[in-house]
Amino acid sequence: MYPFxxxxxxxxxYWEENKTFKxxxxxxxxxxxxxxxxxxxxxxxxHVGHPEGYIASDIMARYKRKQGFNVLHPMGWDAFGLxxxxxxxxxxxxxxxxxxxxxxTFRRQIKSFGFSYDxxxxxxxxxxxYYKWTQWIFQQLYKMGLAYQAEVAVNxxxxxxxxxxxxxxxxxxxxxxxxxVIRMPMRQWMLKITAYADRLLKDLDLVDFPDSIKEMxxxxxxxxxxxxxxxxxxxxxxxxxxxxxxxxxLFGATYMVVAPEHPILxxxxxxxxxxxxxxxxxxxxxxxxxxxTELAKEKxxxxxxxxxxxxxxxxxxxxWTSDYVLMSYGTGAIMAVPGHDQRDWEFARKFGLExxxxxxxxxxxxxxxxxxxxxxxxxxxxxxxxxDSQRKIIDWLTEKGIGQSKVQYKLRDWVFSRxxxxxxxxxxxxxxNNNIHLxxxxxxxxxxxxxxxxxxxxTGESPLANLPEWIDFxxxxxxxxxxxxxxxxxxxxxxxxxxxxxxxxDNDKAFCDKQKENYWMPVDLYIGGAEHAVLxxxxxxxxxxxxxxxxFVATTEPFMKLINQGMILGEDGEKMSKSRGNVINPDEVIxxxxxxxxxxxxxxxxxxxxxxxxxxxxxxxxxxFLNRVWNIFVTDEGKxxxxxxxxxxxxxxxxxxxxxxxKVTDDIENLRFNTAISQMMxxxxxxxxxxxxxxxxxxxxxxxxxxxxxxxxxxxxxxxxNSQSLAYIDWPTYDPDLIIDELVTLAVQIxxxxxxxxxxxxxxTDQDCIENAMQLENVKRYIENLTIVKTVVIKNKIVSIVVx
RNA sequence: GCCGCGGUGGCGGAAUUGGCAGACGCGCUGGACUUAGGAUCCAGUCCUGAAUAGGGGUGCGAGUUCAAAUCUCGCCCGCGGCACCA
Numbered sequence: 106m107y108p109f110x111x112x113x114x115x116x117x118x119y120w121e122e123n124k125t126f127k128x129x130x131x132x133x134x135x136x137x138x139x140x141x142x143x144x145x146x147x148x149x150x151x152h153v154g155h156p157e158g159y160i161a162s163d164i165m166a167r168y169k170r171k172q173g174f175n176v177l178h179p180m181g182w183d184a185f186g187l188x189x190x191x192x193x194x195x196x197x198x199x200x201x202x203x204x205x206x207x208x209x210t211f212r213r214q215i216k217s218f219g220f221s222y223d224x225x226x227x228x229x230x231x232x233x234x235y236y237k238w239t240q241w242i243f244q245q246l247y248k249m250g251l252a253y254q255a256e257v258a259v260n261x262x263x264x265x266x267x268x269x270x271x272x273x274x275x276x277x278x279x280x281x282x283x284x285x286v287i288r289m290p291m292r293q294w295m296l297k298i299t300a301y302a303d304r305l306l307k308d309l310d311l312v313d314f315p316d317s318i319k320e321m322x323x324x325x326x327x328x329x330x331x332x333x334x335x336x337x338x339x340x341x342x343x344x345x346x347x348x349x350x351x352x353x354x355l356f357g358a359t360y361m362v363v364a365p366e367h368p369i370l371x372x373x374x375x376x377x378x379x380x381x382x383x384x385x386x387x388x389x390x391x392x393x394x395x396x397x398t399e400l401a402k403e404k405x406x407x408x409x410x411x412x413x414x415x416x417x418x419x420x421x422x423x424x425w426t427s428d429y430v431l432m433s434y435g436t437g438a439i440m441a442v443p444g445h446d447q448r449d450w451e452f453a454r455k456f457g458l459e460x461x462x463x464x465x466x467x468x469x470x471x472x473x474x475x476x477x478x479x480x481x482x483x484x485x486x487x488x489x490x491x492x493d494s495q496r497k498i499i500d501w502l503t504e505k506g507i508g509q510s511k512v513q514y515k516l517r518d519w520v521f522s523r524x525x526x527x528x529x530x531x532x533x534x535x536x537x538n539n540n541i542h543l544x545x546x547x548x549x550x551x552x553x554x555x556x557x558x559x560x561x562x563x564t565g566e567s568p569l570a571n572l573p574e575w576i577d578f579x580x581x582x583x584x585x586x587x588x589x590x591x592x593x594x595x596x597x598x599x600x601x602x603x604x605x606x607x608x609x610x611d612n613d614k615a616f617c618d619k620q621k622e623n624y625w626m627p628v629d630l631y632i633g634g635a636e637h638a639v640l641x642x643x644x645x646x647x648x649x650x651x652x653x654x655x656x657f658v659a660t661t662e663p664f665m666k667l668i669n670q671g672m673i674l675g676e677d678g679e680k681m682s683k684s685r686g687n688v689i690n691p692d693e694v695i696x697x698x699x700x701x702x703x704x705x706x707x708x709x710x711x712x713x714x715x716x717x718x719x720x721x722x723x724x725x726x727x728x729x730f731l732n733r734v735w736n737i738f739v740t741d742e743g744k745x746x747x748x749x750x751x752x753x754x755x756x757x758x759x760x761x762x763x764x765x766x767x768k769v770t771d772d773i774e775n776l777r778f779n780t781a782i783s784q785m786m787x788x789x790x791x792x793x794x795x796x797x798x799x800x801x802x803x804x805x806x807x808x809x810x811x812x813x814x815x816x817x818x819x820x821x822x823x824x825x826x827n828s829q830s831l832a833y834i835d836w837p838t839y840d841p842d843l844i845i846d847e848l849v850t851l852a853v854q855i856x857x858x859x860x861x862x863x864x865x866x867x868x869x870t871d872q873d874c875i876e877n878a879m880q881l882e883n884v885k886r887y888i889e890n891l892t893i894v895k896t897v898v899i900k901n902k903i904v905s906i907v908v909x
Numbered sequence: 910g911c912c913g914c915g916g917u918g919g920c921g922g923a924a925u926u927g928g929c930a931g932a933c934g935c936g937c938u939g940g941a942c943u944u945a946g947g948a949u950c951c952a953g954u955c956c957u958g959a960a961u962a963g964g965g966g967u968g969c970g971a972g973u974u975c976a977a978a979u980c981u982c983g984c985c986c987g988c989g990g991c992a993c994c995a
Contacts, residue, residue, distance in 0.1 A: 106948085317913050321990060324912065329994075349995060362995090404993085427993095434994045441995085448993050515994050635989075709934070711922055715914095716988070720921065726934045729949095780923070783933040790933090852929040857976055859929050883962090897975050903928045905975045 107735035109699030113816040117219055125832050126166075126221040128177040130608075130621055137174040138625050139166045140604055140664075142633025142641075143181045143228075145596075146207035147188060151214040152681060153689045153707070153719065158632040158670040160704045161713050161776065163220045165630055167812035168773050170221075171836040177625055178221055179607040181228035182208050186596040187270060190527040193559040200527040204231055214691060218700045219815050221832070226610045230599030231527075235606060237550035238616035239598050240532035242648065244543050245655055247533070251297045257520055259565070261289035267561035268524040287391060291565055294522040294531065294592060298647045302326050302514040304661075305646055313666040315714070318638045325639045327515025332499050334440065334508040336361060339412035339421055341373060348435035348513050351442065352502065353494040355417050356483035357463035358440035359453070361424045362406065364432035365389040369424075370409065378410030382426060389428045404429055404452045415440075416507050417498075418484070427452065435513055447473040464491065519644065521595060526559060526568040528593030536580070536587050551589070567591045600641055601648040604628055604663060619657070627660045635669040642667070668776060671715040673707070678718045689719050701814035702728045708778035708813065730786055731817055734810065737793060738803065738821045745824050746798075754799040759843055761791055762802050766839035769809045778813070785810060800825075805837045853878040854905040855887045871898040878904040 120126060139162050144155055159180075166178035184207075189200035208229065215222075228235055246252045260269040264284035268291065273280045298305075306326045309319050331350035338345060345361065363369055365386045374382050385407045406427030415422050429448055430439050443453035443460040450473035453460050460469055463483050467474020480486040485501075486494040502508030522531070530551045532544045544551055554575040562570035569575065569591040576588045602616065608625045609617040642664070649663040674680060675687025682688065694703050706727040711717040740746055754762070765788045772781035788806060792798060804825060811818040811831045822831050846867060851874060853861045861881040865874060875896055878884055884906075891908040898904050 315914095317989080320913055324991060327991095327994065331995080347995080351995080429993045429995095431994065439995045446995070448995075451993095513994080638990080709921090715922095717921070720935070723921065723935045730934085732949095779921095780933080783923075786933055850929080854928085854976065857974095862929065895975060897928095899928055899976095903976080905928080907975050 107732050107739070107817070109701065109731075109816070112820045113217075113219060113700050116816045116819045117216065119819075119830070120219075120221070120832075121224075123830070124225075125830055126176075126178065126223050127225060128179075128223045129175060131624055132175040134173055134175040136177065136625055137166075137169040137630075138177045138628045139169070139630045140178075140607075140628045140632070141180060142631070142637060143183050143600070143603060144211060145183045145186055145188075146204065146211040148192065148203070148207055150207075150210050151691050153691050153694070154634070154670075154673050154681070156215075156218055156691060156703070157673055157707050157713070158634070158668075159215065159218065159220055160707050161668070161670060161778065162630065162632045163218075163704075164708070164773065164778060164812040165776075166221050167815060167832065168836065170832055171808065171811070171834065173835070176221075177226075177607065178223060179226040179228075180215065180220070180222045180224070181226075181603060181607065182211070182230065183596070183600050183603070184208060184229055184231040185528045185594075185599055187273075187525070187527070190525055190559060193527070197559075199555070201231070217692070217695055218704065221815070226607045228603060228606050228610050230603065233550045233552050234611075234613065236529045236599065237613075238606065239529050239594065239602070240544075240549050240551060241546065241616060242602060242652070243529075243594070243598070244532055244546070246296060246648075246651060247541075247543060249651060249655070251300065251651060252521070253295050253297065254292055255295050255518075256290040257293040257295070258288040259291045259293070259520075259524075260286045261291070261565060262286045265561070266563040266565070268565050270523075289565070291524070293520050294590075296519040296521045296647075298519045298643070299514060299516055301647050301650055302328070302516045303512075304650055305516075305643060308646075308650075308662055312662050312664060314642075314664075315667065315669060318635070318642070318667060318669065321638050322643060325516060325643065329513050329515075331511055331513060332502060332508050333436070333511045334416065334502060336413040336416060336440065338369075338373065338424075339414055343369065343373060345369060345413055345424070345438050346436045347438050347440045348511055349440055350513075351445065351495075352498045352508070353480065353483075353486065353491050354442040354445045354463050355415070355440065355498060356480075356486065357442040357444045357461045358415055358422065359420075359443060359459040359461055360422050360441045361413050362427050362430045362439050362441050362449075362452070363409070363424060364430045364437040365426050365428055366432040367426065367437045369411070369438075370426060373409075373411050375410040378408065381407045382409055385426060404448070404455055406452065406456065408456075416502075416505070423458070425452075425456070433517055434515065443473065444469045445473050445475055447475070449473065519647075521598070522590075522592035523595050524561075524565055524567045524591075525593050526553070526556060528595065529553075529598055530569075530593055531590040534578075534580075534587045534589050536583075536585055542580075542587070553593075562591075567593055569593070597641060597644050601645045602652070604631075604645075605652075605658070616657075622657075623659050626658060627662060628664045629666060631664040631667045632670060633667075634672075638669070668714065670713050671711075671717060673710075674716060674718040676719050676721065681719075689721075694724070698724055698728045699731075699816070701817045702731055705731070705782055705813050709782045711779055713776050713778060727782075730789065731814060733789055733793060734814075735817065735821070737789070737798065739824060743824075745826075748796065749798050749800050749803055749825075751801075752797055752799050754802050758792070758795065758799065758802055760846070761788060762805060763839040763843035765809065766805065766837045767844050770836070770839070773812070782813065785813075807831070808834065808837050849901045851878070851901070852903050853881060853884050854903060855884065856907060857905075860884050860887050867901060874898050874904050875906075878906065 141159050141162050166176050170176045184204045189203045192203050193200050260274050262269055262279045262284050265279055269279055269286060274286050279286055306328055309322060329350050331348055332352040333346055333348055335344045335346050370382055406425045409424050409426055411424040412421045413424055441449040443449040444462045445464055461482055462469050463480060464474060464478040465481050466476055466478030477491045480489050480494045486497060499510050530553055532549055532551050534542050554572060556568060559568050562568060578587055580587045605617045608621045612618055645663060649658060650661060652658045653661050677687050679685055679687060706724045709727055738746055765784050768784040769781045807818050807822050819831055848864050849867050850862050850864050852859050861883045863877050863881060865877055888908050893906060894909050895907040
């Protein structure tokens, strides 16, 4: 067993003392920015899923350095968030203390892997020197008109007297205690991400993200084209605007539906309908999002007593209210076309509303017909197909001034405040008239004050509301009473721009020096979990575009290439969890096998992006591999093996080496670490058979293994008499002539079945190949007394003979 | 329901401009060395078969082709995301 513990400590100390991985701002070399999604330092410590992405990025970082790139590879902590605050609630420990402790654990664990981070660039989102700039960016958003306040429904738990995050609500009950949770409107800060919807969608074409992530983002943004149409209310001046993707079906609109929250229900309801409508509104309000969607298979609703006029045919149509129409999408009202929309069809069926066919081709007595067809019962649209009639009706509506084409997004503005303590304070204050004043830039950061108690305020406000001595103050300039915002920013805030802070972590004049930003950005490779596929990535892309519009950054997109590592499951194939008892502790694995074995094992498990189960016995195989490598180079006494000699390698050894250089290089470039490792195993299996191992070949191999097993290879490199670290010594190149075999093995197929193989010189003529094939005894057996119909030769691969 | 990804030995996985399926690793079997081995080394290991003969075989069923894990069509199953978005 090789002395991994000693070696790993030695080299980690060496790298740290020599600042081996310090990234230099500005250089003649091309830059390469490889970024990990920084972790939330939880109390549980690192689990084996974390390092998977970090190992991959570290291999890239080390490989690129050896390729002559100036590499930026940083790490930091996304440390605001709920768990620390909940822990404070239970124990009274300040979140800052908990956070510091957790970071220390994470840092120690991460360092034990020997990652080549530039630790001088370490950042922490909870550090006032960091969140000063989170606050500053918020102020820029505010000045751009992208931050505003609104009343938004939140998860209010009357029993706990607090607002809960979505993940704290399970089936309409609080996660802690199981108390009922209702939707209650509360003042919130909002960010107008919808203003960037189109660009967030379009610029996905500029980046190299997995298709699934792009698709999820596209769905999330949810662009749809259609038209706005105004309906007048019968006997009223009021118009009811709807959005529809199917203006062509306007003649089939036989009723309308508004969301239970729609303002029209406050004013226009005839008195005899008020009671029923209000009762329905109450029921809807108490339903969670879940109830309103998944569980509500059966449509519900009530008639409001109001009628609208269908603008195309003047028909008087009833307006209903139902929670299958959402206030948050479109205008909160729809024209219902039961003949050609399945939801409307179900609703109409249930309540006996009229169903008219306006597009032929289906059977609307059975279900709504949503396909293409010829328009019927639609006066001037009759005879047209769907696409044509859409154009025509939109022109008609536009001309009459009662509608126009419209692009609608599913994406909603971002609720950017939390009623919590452990987050960035908003850098602003209110005067007694509720006017908003931004804190002067020179006075930032607005520091989170210490708290005695973390109990919720009881009003739904953050625990900061319990601190009047902090909230209330007299503005020295105006002498007037003012108060700070008690809401804090969500956890996403700090992670929206952290990749920029790494470029210039100590700058107190700007969030990041512009020259440095110009040099390092964009991120060339971003590795992290797919759970951040939508929110974090969309939010960060949004902030980046705002900073771009303000001229603070030079690229429209922050991340050029994104890779999601697949989850690592427990040995039982289930998700790792304490309750299942299948959690693997990385400290233990490193203690038993060392960091190099851990690194290679996680990369050898399978493709980086795939979900794969942990297997403790498989680690043995990797550990054996590294031991074999060690034993090739080092004797039991710790000296260089006498088998390694300055001899000229024979051609097959040289060919093997160059094939290995080629394969490992190509695989790293494409993040196929599993097959790169496999090739190195093949190399070792072959080389170990040689009684004398050529020094030049073995030295080259050490380079190839270095990004994967940095400690072991540094030690061997050192023992071989090299005094410099391997980190910046050139990556080997292969000779294309040496990876081509002189002799190739061809298979012979007769009627599609392989009947033999033969060796022949590379690139032999088809004629030679066929002649050789015919010589084989087994081939002769199968073609005897039969006529050859056809022969196919694929160069250097196969000879295929068809007989009859 | 919709969108995306996937299904290959006992297990993790290789091989997709169509060209000898199962590389590499685990596990297992046998052997060597040993007081001992859960260390190390050697041999074997898709199924069937005495076989270095044949036959079968990449979720299922068709198709295209000299040739299909790979391409086409229709299903089944698993995972992830979204979920009344008008």
